[in-house]
Amino acid sequence: MKLKISGGDIVNPAGEQFGKLDILIEDGKISAIGKDVGDAERVIDAAGLTVFPGFIDLHCHLREPGQEYKEDIMSGTKAAVKGGYTAVCCMPNTKPVMDTAAVVALVNDRARRAPAKVYPVGAASVGLSGKELTEMGEMSSLGCVAFSDDGHPIESGAMMRRAMMYAQTYGKMIMAHEEDLSIKGEGIMNEGYQSTVLGMPGISRVAEEAMIARDLLLAQTYGLKLHIQHVSTAGGIELIRAAKAKGTRVTCESAPHYFSADDSMCAGFDANTKVNPPLREKGDVKAVKAGLLDGTIDAIATDHAPHHKDEKKIEFALAASGISGFETAFSLAVTNLTDDADKLAELFSVNPARIIEKKSGVIENGSFADITIADMSKQYTFTEQSIISKGKNSPFIGQKLKGVVTHTIVDGELVYEAN
Amino acid sequence: MLLQSKDVLGLQYMPSEEISYIIESAATMKELLMQSAKKMPHLQGKSIVSLFYENSTRTRMSFELAGKYLGATVSNLGVSTSSVQKGETLLDTGKTLEAMGTDIVIIRHPLAGAPKFLGDNFSGSVLNAGDGMHEHPTQGLLDMFTMKEKFGELKGLNVTIIGDIMHSRVARSNIWGLTKLGANVTICGMDTMMPCAIERTGVTVSNNLIESVKDADVVMALRIQKERQKGGLLPSNREYHTFFGINDDVIDKCKKGVMIMHPGPVNRGVELSSAVMDADFSVIDTQVTNGVAVRMALLYILTRSKNNEA
Structure with a gap:
């Protein structure tokens, strides 16, 4: 037809x-x-x-296998195509963890009837424990576009170096969730005036920035490719900008909530504002916007993290972290970042395709x-009823x-x- | 006067007129409390439940007596801290209490925001008796009442709060209430126990005990929790007392007539020397009495607000 x-x-x-x-x-x-x-x-x-080249999401959680009560590959990809995504990269923190070819094959199988293309991101370490390398070669043959211990930062610098090198063997890279857990401590929201006033333990920006600095040095020193996930702080962006200027092979993403919301939204203890990295301060929001517009940040990725209502209608400290993001990403970008369509195409389509080396992100004959x-230009009020993802957790x-x-x-x- | 909110969650958003009104009402309640027959009918027929997810002797007892002196039915639901994570959710506990006809829930919880969460899901009133590091509004009110009793006026009063400000909900409630009513608040302690950007609340921050107390009308020492030392925030109680403890030498540097306060329980020899604690300028026992009066006033105002709504 x-x-x-x-x-x-x-x-x-x-x-x-x-x-x-x-x-x-x-x-x-x-x-x-x-x-x-x-x-x-x-x-x-x-x-x-x-008319845009199809959007590609570098970072989402489809929850299957194992947590289908939050989302599954079908419900998640239906939400994704509603958000304009033609392809999504799904993170490996499933149950069991996507750390073997068998689990990748299962995800591929479930994704065959999905409306969007699903590109798995395999675990970098067995069980996301940061200790042993996974069989990245086999998983690459089954279509993994990258490897990540997303949400479970690789604590050991030596292990991170090996993971980056091993991935490179198969032409792949590590997508890194940057967080020093010892600096983070018990923190549950951004450390700043708001955490002080709300009496909630803060997450220092240094937790993110220290890890970014370490991994940039590994990438730079050994000439390895690195993709940094969901950058949220002004300081982190500054580090990446400086590394890029030196020719480091680094790319990075930020999520819509980091340029659309700040930690003052946590003031009512609404757990829908709980996300990791946390919503930062106004200065960070400004820096994320500037970084996206000047090209320091290559892509907008949703970090779509659907959760069940019971995991959010609870005390803030006990609530799960994450925002259901597929269905608002584009609107938040138009509303809060730019209405320059070329820029949006770069951030949603062209650069994500380049990062995972897919021949998309372009409209041309034969593609x-x-x-x-x-x-x-269409305006609307975003409602909970309109969300088709199983995860209704949105602060927007x-x-x-x-x-x-x-x-x-x-x-x-x-x-x-x-x- | 009626309170604008059905819940009392903290002093940050409580209008200054409401704070003043509660303190004035507490003075009246204190007179009743001092009578030999302590049974008043103000809260007759009202059902109050105290829901404590943290250990507490004085706050819990203080609320319980306040309710009973005014004729309410007061029940306690003790919940061990471990069941915050397991067991029934706070949402469901709230629903259960509502189904049992509870008018007021008094909640203490280790997590900031838990009273707000309960209040959002419970049609009666929720009174915060301390949530994590967030607020402890009745402690702030009773401290302010105690200061007002002695000095007559809070405006222009110099109040210095000393110790573990970071983990202290008492400090936060006092800072909001006192700055709202025009007192000058100084906080003093080591930097490991100073919360981020606290100066934006309008307080003066100091690391020097003598500098921070020499012009003070009120010096309030906060309790040092034992686990802080294990958490690596301070090396020893001995060093704490050397630099931030209140003893006779420190009192000598203070103004004449300085008032020493402590929310209790005191670690003798750490925050306060025994001599200071037992001296007549320490008002720790008065704070306890005033705590009952403030809670009587607040419970009464809350139930009355509720009646008038209907």
Whole structure:
């Protein structure tokens, strides 16, 4: 079946064709781009809409296998395509941990019928314990795009060095959750005026920055590739900026909540504001925005972390950390970061594709038809009822947002259409 | 006067008029408390439950007596700290107490924000008797009442709070209440026990005991919890007393008529020397009496607010 996207404004910073052109899709691939591409059985009227290369999320938690009460691969990818994601990288902190080819194969199997492409990120160490290397070679053959002990920082510097080197053997890199647990201590929110006033143990920014510094030095000294996850502090961004200037092979991401919210949102003890790294201060929010706009931060990743209501409707200290993020990422970026569509395409599509070395992030003849279409100016109030992920845990419920994904196309198939 | 909130969670957001009103009412309650027949009908027919997830003798007893003197039915639900993590959730405990017709829940909890969480999910009133490092509003109110009794006025009063400010909900409630009513608050202690950005609350911060007490009208020493030493925040109680303990030498450097306070229980020889603790300028026992009066006043005002709503 032929599918035509008609009258949209193509944003395509990595490609050659852009502007008000039509796109024709055949057999899952783009077969023509231009003013007159011919007829199709199905036509999407994209007049007034913006057409992006499909969004890729470098960081999410799909919870399957093992925690299907929070989310599963089907429910998670349905939420992902609603957020405009055509592909997502899922983290290995499943039960059992995705630290063997067998678990990767299971995830691949469950993902076959999912509306979005699922790229597994395997564990870097067995059981996320930071002690023994996993069989990264085998897992790479099954499609793992990177390795990570996400959420369980690799405490030993020697182990981190070995993991980075071993991953490189198979052309892969480590995606690092940067946190020095001894500095973090008992902390549950950002350390600052707010934690003092609320009487909650604080997480020092040094916990994140000290680990970033260590891993940047490893990357720089040994010429290894490193991807730093969810940067949240001004100081961390400064370290990465300096390392990039020296030619270190580092890329990094930040999440929408780090440029859309600060720790003053924790004042009502609402556990939906609990996330790790924690919501920081206004100066950090400003630095994250600046870092995204000047290219220091390569990508926006959701860190979609769905949780059951019972894990959030509880005392703050006992609540699970994380925010359900697929369905608000694009809106938060348009609302709080920029309405420059080229910049958004870089942060949501082009750079994520480059980081995991996928031939997407571009709209061109013959490429996979992974496309996201959005209404950049539509405003709405985000409600809990509208969330289709199993995880309703969002601190942005009730906020007025701008920018809505209207269509998501994966391999030429229209997998999501807003009503 | 009615309180604007059904719950009393802290002094940070309590309007200064409400604070003053509670302190004034406490003075009246203290007169009743001093009578030989301590049974008043103010809270007759009201059901109060105290829900303590942390050990406490004086606060719990103080609330219990305050409720009983005013004729309420007071029951205690003791919960061991371990069941915060296991056992029934606070949400469900709140629902159970509500189903049993409880009007007021008095809660002490090791986690900051637990009373707020309970209050959001319970239709009666919730009174915070101390939550983590957050607030201990009735302690702040009774301390302010005790200061007002002696000095008549809180405005312009110099109050110095000494010790483990970081872990102290007593310090936080006093800081909010006192600064709101115009007192000058200085906090003093070692930097390992100073919370981040505390100066933004409007207090003066010092590491020098003598400097910080020499102009003080009130010196309040906080309890040093035993586990802090194990946690590596201070090397020894001996060194603590040498630099931050209140003894006769320190009293000599203070103004004449200085008042010494402590929320109790005191580690004799650590925060206060025995001689200072037993001297007539220490008002620790008065604080205990005033605690009952303040809690009587607050319980009465809360139930009345509730009645008028209906």
